[in-house]
Amino acid sequence: MSDDLTPPGKKKFGNVMIIGLGMIGGSFAKALKERGLATLYGVDRRESELTLGVSTGVIDFHGELTFDCVSKMDVIVLATPVRAMESVLHDLKPLLSSHTLITDVGSTKGSVVTAAQRVFGYMPTHFIPGHPIAGAEKSGVLASNSKLFEKHMAIVTPLPDSSPVLLDRLHRLWHAVGADVVSMDVEHHDHVLASSSHLPHLLAYTLVDALANGDRSQDIFRFAAGGFRDFTRIASSDPVMWRDVFLANKEATLSTLDHFTERLADMRTAIEQGDGASMFGVFTRAKSARDHFLRLLEQRTKGGQKEVRPVSVSVLPASVIKGEVSLLGDKSLSHKAITIAALSDGVSEIRNIDLTGDVRITTQAFRDMGVVIEEVAADQLRVHGVGRRGLKAPIAPINVHQSRESLYLLLPVLAGQTFSVSITADDVLQQRPMSDLFSLVRKMGGEIVSEVEDCLPATLRPKSPTNLSFEMRSGSERLRMAAFLAALYSPQVSKIKLDGQTLSHCEVLLRHFRLDVKGDSEGFELPSSPLVGSDIILSGDEHETIWLVLLATLLPGSELVICNAGLDSDAYALLSFLQSIGAEVALPSKSERGLYEGNVQACFAELKAFSLTNEQSYQFRDELPLLCVAAAYAKGESRLQGINTLPYQYEDRVLALADALKQMGVACRMENGELVIAGSVPVGGELDCAGDDKLALALLAIGARSQQVVKVNDCQKLLEEFNELESVTRQLGFHCQVTK
Numbered sequence: 001m002s003d004d005l006t007p008p009g010k011k012k013f014g015n016v017m018i019i020g021l022g023m024i025g026g027s028f029a030k031a032l033k034e035r036g037l038a039t040l041y042g043v044d045r046r047e048s049e050l051t052l053g054v055s056t057g058v059i060d061f062h063g064e065l066t067f068d069c070v071s072k073m074d075v076i077v078l079a080t081p082v083r084a085m086e087s088v089l090h091d092l093k094p095l096l097s098s099h100t101l102i103t104d105v106g107s108t109k110g111s112v113v114t115a116a117q118r119v120f121g122y123m124p125t126h127f128i129p130g131h132p133i134a135g136a137e138k139s140g141v142l143a144s145n146s147k148l149f150e151k152h153m154a155i156v157t158p159l160p161d162s163s164p165v166l167l168d169r170l171h172r173l174w175h176a177v178g179a180d181v182v183s184m185d186v187e188h189h190d191h192v193l194a195s196s197s198h199l200p201h202l203l204a205y206t207l208v209d210a211l212a213n214g215d216r217s218q219d220i221f222r223f224a225a226g227g228f229r230d231f232t233r234i235a236s237s238d239p240v241m242w243r244d245v246f247l248a249n250k251e252a253t254l255s256t257l258d259h260f261t262e263r264l265a266d267m268r269t270a271i272e273q274g275d276g277a278s279m280f281g282v283f284t285r286a287k288s289a290r291d292h293f294l295r296l297l298e299q300r301t302k303g304g305q306k307e308v309r310p311v312s313v314s315v316l317p318a319s320v321i322k323g324e325v326s327l328l329g330d331k332s333l334s335h336k337a338i339t340i341a342a343l344s345d346g347v348s349e350i351r352n353i354d355l356t357g358d359v360r361i362t363t364q365a366f367r368d369m370g371v372v373i374e375e376v377a378a379d380q381l382r383v384h385g386v387g388r389r390g391l392k393a394p395i396a397p398i399n400v401h402q403s404r405e406s407l408y409l410l411l412p413v414l415a416g417q418t419f420s421v422s423i424t425a426d427d428v429l430q431q432r433p434m435s436d437l438f439s440l441v442r443k444m445g446g447e448i449v450s451e452v453e454d455c456l457p458a459t460l461r462p463k464s465p466t467n468l469s470f471e472m473r474s475g476s477e478r479l480r481m482a483a484f485l486a487a488l489y490s491p492q493v494s495k496i497k498l499d500g501q502t503l504s505h506c507e508v509l510l511r512h513f514r515l516d517v518k519g520d521s522e523g524f525e526l527p528s529s530p531l532v533g534s535d536i537i538l539s540g541d542e543h544e545t546i547w548l549v550l551l552a553t554l555l556p557g558s559e560l561v562i563c564n565a566g567l568d569s570d571a572y573a574l575l576s577f578l579q580s581i582g583a584e585v586a587l588p589s590k591s592e593r594g595l596y597e598g599n600v601q602a603c604f605a606e607l608k609a610f611s612l613t614n615e616q617s618y619q620f621r622d623e624l625p626l627l628c629v630a631a632a633y634a635k636g637e638s639r640l641q642g643i644n645t646l647p648y649q650y651e652d653r654v655l656a657l658a659d660a661l662k663q664m665g666v667a668c669r670m671e672n673g674e675l676v677i678a679g680s681v682p683v684g685g686e687l688d689c690a691g692d693d694k695l696a697l698a699l700l701a702i703g704a705r706s707q708q709v710v711k712v713n714d715c716q717k718l719l720e721e722f723n724e725l726e727s728v729t730r731q732l733g734f735h736c737q738v739t740k
Contacts, residue, residue, distance in 0.1 A: 013038040013173060014074030017063050019088055021049045022238075024105045024135065025079025026144030030058045031177035034146045041069065049141045058144050070095035075173065078104035078112075083244040086115035093119055101166045101173075102127040107193060107241075109157045109186040111248035125163045128170050131155045131189065132179060133197075139238045150178030151375065157186045164730040171727070180378045183726075194252035199260060201242055202253070204235040311719055313696070314711040315703030316735035321552040321602075323732050324561040327545065328354040328379060328724055329538030332405060333505050333566075335362045336481055337538060338373070339409045340513050342366040343488065344385035346533025348513075351380045352564070353538055357720040358403035365410055368394040385533050388488050389417060397422035397457070402429050407456075408478040409485065411437055414460050415446035416489030424457040431455050436479050443468060444486050468494040481506045484517075487526035497523040502569035503594045511593070512536055539566020539597060543622070544722060547697045549575060550626050551734060552602040553583045554633055554704040560602045560732065567596040574620050574627075575600070581610045581634065609636030609679060617642040621650040625657040625698030631677040632666045632702065644673030653695050660687050660699055664706065684708025693718040700736065 016038040018025045025042075032038045034057075041063030042053045053059040063069055070076070070092065078085055085104060096102070102124070106112055109129045116123055134152040154174035158167050174181045184192070246253055270279050329337075329352045339362065341348035355363070355378065363381075367373055370392035372384040391413070398414070398421060400406040407425065414421050424430070431452055438454040445466040450458035468490040470483045480498070484506050487494035507517045507524060514532035518525045545565050552560035565588060567575070572587065579585050584605040588598030607630055612620070617640055620627060624640070631638035643654055658675060661668050664682035668675065684706040689696035696718040703710025719725060719738065729736040 016075040017041045017073045019043045020079035023143040026141040027148040030144045030146040075101045082106045082248045089119040103130045108249040129157045154179035190252045194256045208235045311715045312739045313715045314737045319735045320733045321558040326564045327540030330541045335405045341383035342371045344531035344533040348383045348533040349535040351537045356723040361403045362406045393419035401426045408482045412486040415441045415444045420461045471497040504568045540564040542571045549602040562600040565600040572596045582607045607634040609638045612640045614642030629701045634679040640675040682706040686711045688713045693721045
């Protein structure tokens with residue numbers, strides 16, 4: 001949903017009060033003011049800082065802690081030292097209204113929550129702590145930098161009772177000044193920051209103090225070089241602030257310090273005993289960890305190899321889907337847009353792109369092959385294309401991890417380059433036959449060798465390209481895009497024949513990048529011509545759109561508007577099918593590009609039983625689990641034919657959904673490859689999605705109107721692929737609870 005609903009004459013975030021006009025508070029005020037996002041009021045015990053704040057354009061007005069001033073504030077930001085926050089909250093308590101968002105920028109969160117609880121007797125729902133991971137050694141309002149938070153993390157630490165509306169506003173507030181916003185619980189935040197920020201400052205201060213008071217201090221500082229300067233840079237930070245931080249975060253800091261002290265003692269022993277092997281092991285591991293850290297900074301994510309913790313999602317009773325929402329860009333479309341932009345000539349701006357989950361794998365692969373990809377914002381990339389054949393050989397094998405989407409996009413592109421490359425994967429994707437994809441690469445003239453036939457890991461050796469004529473029988477969207485990419489490297493016009501001609505995002509996206517894709521009843525013709533860099537705004541995720549429409553259909557009182565839908569022929573056909581069985585769904589008209597783009601609206605309706613033919617089951621195979629849920633709530637007995645003829649991954653998913661329905665008291669059975677579901681109300685219970693994100697969404701939909709709570713386990717992949725799940729469901733009123 002567009003967040004630009006500001007009344008005429010009022011700025012986007014209204015009146016914002018900054019209490020504590022130091023470097024962080026001043027930078028936040030200046031960032032909002034320069035962008036015209038708010039009217040800024042400053043409060044500080046130092047009158048000189050307020051005067052400087054107004055004269056240098058950091059704030060608009062002096063503020064006061066009076067009822068007249070505080071009551072008209074939309075946002076109050078506490079930017080005082082941590083130890084002063086309780087006193088400030090005490091002064092604010094009688095002046096506040098519940099509509100005012102209160103947040104802070106302190107380095108510790110547990111102490112802030114404790115202070116608020118002491119002042120108010122509870123944690124107010126409109127006080128949501130925060131912490132920008134940005135700063136500098138300078139202090140005071142003159143150190144204010146309006147760009148300080150750009151491309152830096154801002155951690156938001158909501159409490160269980162925090163207002164979802166104000167939490168959403170806080171996310172938007174930080175995002176508006178250029179920060180990448182993440183959520184974290186209070187305790188975890190304090191332990192993470194004790195290791196990553198607080199301990200390094202403690203070491204820097206202690207080292208400089210120890211050396212400065214030593215016998216050789218003058219020569220030490222005289223001959224100190226870049227390493228000493230870099231390591232001790234943060235010892236120039238504000239001593240008062242850091243004293244307060246360590247006192248406020250004592251337990252987490254001591255725990256981290258004890259761990260470090262033990263390791264330091266081990267290193268002393270190694271030096272004393274001349275144990276070079278132990279030292280080398282530590283140094284090697286540290287270098288690897290440091291290199292990994294630098295890559296994480298480049299990726300602007302917490303991804304990579306990390307501990308996998310069990311994640312469960314529960315659906316609570318009395319939910320509703322009500323409101324307007326704009327979804328992040330379609331996940332599959334995000335992969336494709338990055339790929340095409342990287343192969344284009346010129347610079348492309350991709351907006352509303354989903355940069356979570358497996359999309360990171362595609363992005364990193366192109367970065368490893370020399371493509372400059374800038375993260376302009378959390379949902380925006382600037383891709384400096386290198387042309388179809390401009391990629392450089394990576395220094396290591398391309399690892400697609402568990403991303404089939406990345407593999408199907410990268411393999412035909414790699415087959416069109418001039419260098420050999422190895423491709424590998426993790427877990428289930430390794431050793432899984434990819435005969436259709438490997439066959440396509442061979443048709444391009446490439447040589448692909450693997451220990452297990454048509455499986456990863458594999459080595460690809462490109463050869464002279466051949467004219468491509470390819471007939472698709474599987475109807476796979478991934479293979480379709482792979483074939484289109486392969487056609488880019490054909491010496492002449494390529495002909496792609498499809499089994500069942502429908503319009504998809506693939507050809508629409510290629511046309512957007514100036515490729516003259518021609519289609520008729522038999523298939524598509526693609527010329528071997530350059531792609532041209534282009535700016536594009538991606539439409540909302542199709543699968544999430546369909547899921548939300550189904551939830552709105554099942555939940556009484558629902559009124560849903562998805563503002564940025566973009567439906568291809570199959571998605572439009574599926575939603576039209578829901579209409580035919582009673583769903584109240586309003587769909588957008590076809591755009592000039594051939595897609596159905598615009599608002600999708602849905603509200604509660606009673607569904608009637610239905611039958612799917614073999615052809616329909618295959619056409620809707622990606623969304624069959626959701627149709628099974630629709631059948632479970634429909635009146636009568638529904639029949640889905642051809643389940644046993646689906647590709648195995650789709651059949652397995654449907655059968656897993658059927659088992660879940662049985663577990664929840666819904667009568668369903670298989671009859672000669674046909675799934676029969678008798679409509680009823682599920683009883684609820686605990687289910688497992690086996691790490692399948694699409695199955696997880698369907699299982700959550702079962703709980704929409706079940707008699708008891710539905711808990712779905714093993715949802716790590718779901719939150720990686722749909723990381724807006726909590727914020728979107730909270731915004732729309734669907735009671736969805738994540739447990740880690």
